[in-house]
Amino acid sequence: VVPQSPAESFDVFVKELGWELERKKNILFEKRVGGSITEGREIVGKISSFIRGRELEFEWNPIGWRKGGKFRLRIIFAKDHGGKLIALTTENFEAQFDNAKKEEQTAWFSTQVAGQIIASMGMAEFGDWITNRRARRPIGEAARETYRNPVYHRPNFMAILEVLGLSSVDCLIEIGCGGGASLNEALKSGCRAAAVDHSPEMMLLAKEVNSEAVTNGRLDVKLAQADSLPFPDTTFTCAVMTGVFGILIRPEAALSEISSVLKDDGRLVMFTSTKELRGTPTAPEPMASRLRFYEDHELVEMAKKSGFSAARVERPELARFARKAGEIPEEAIDLFSGRQGQLLIAQKQRDRQRPS
């Protein structure tokens, strides 16, 4: 039972299911009646019913090495419980099992259905799921609302911009721009900018939040990975990244890529949370325990290995920036008192070639 009307829950269900199956299982389905279901390159079935707010039905072709024939999974957005019930039923899937071994159906249900649901409710998987939606690749209404105006990230943006000292001659790149709020601040300097994020929803939100700059050709936002930036070498005078580094799986590859797209002497200013910020609105749970925190010297060493010559870390007091940011309530500002963020400030090594 979900707290949405059948039409609303149908839309969310179909969109999220589509992304999840494609990303994790390489299964794609066309969102229309008669649309194909493909697994890898093979067509494995079709969408036999697609009625918004009523039902979605997957009709699967027989599994090649089983005799059972076609089978179906129907997802019903039912009228029960005030129209908020989602029910799943199967038809003929039982024919895929070997009847002689009666325990198999129960075993499948136990491991592949109940087991998956139970694991998804545990602290580890549920925390991971929330971290994915809120930080690693933000998706959904709550993430869009947060990143449209990330109040508790604004002190970090201000700390970066104070050091960066942007002007109208700058051409900035932001990596992992989220909903584009820090770009919005940066563009006030008159600079030109580009940004990447690997979340399609964040990429769109960043464009929407900065629509005027996009229309005027001052801002280009692309869907891309931090370690594969879709821009020619030596394009930008400066780069920023905030709230991203501790999430990255290949942080050095990202630094090296950033260095490549910077001009000689181009500067990088990057904000990361420190261990002391764990549990504050800057690094809340369950994200905080899934972030990698770096020591200052580790950041400096990584930058130097990845194409930056000068590199140092400053530790700005966040309470000052939290006050300056304006929207943070006084009692929350106390949370920042005495706690510092970490700013990596680096300059690209001259004449550096992009690694092949």
Ligand SMILES: C[S@@+](CC[C@H](N)C(=O)[O-])C[C@H]1O[C@@H](n2cnc3c(N)ncnc32)[C@H](O)[C@@H]1O
């Ligand atoms: C915690 S959010 C921070 C967003 C924004 N910088 C801010 O401070 O409000 C992390 C962002 O980095 C993006 N991100 C994470 N890993 C990435 C990667 N490998 N390549 C590109 N973007 C990435 C996520 O999609 C998300 O929008």
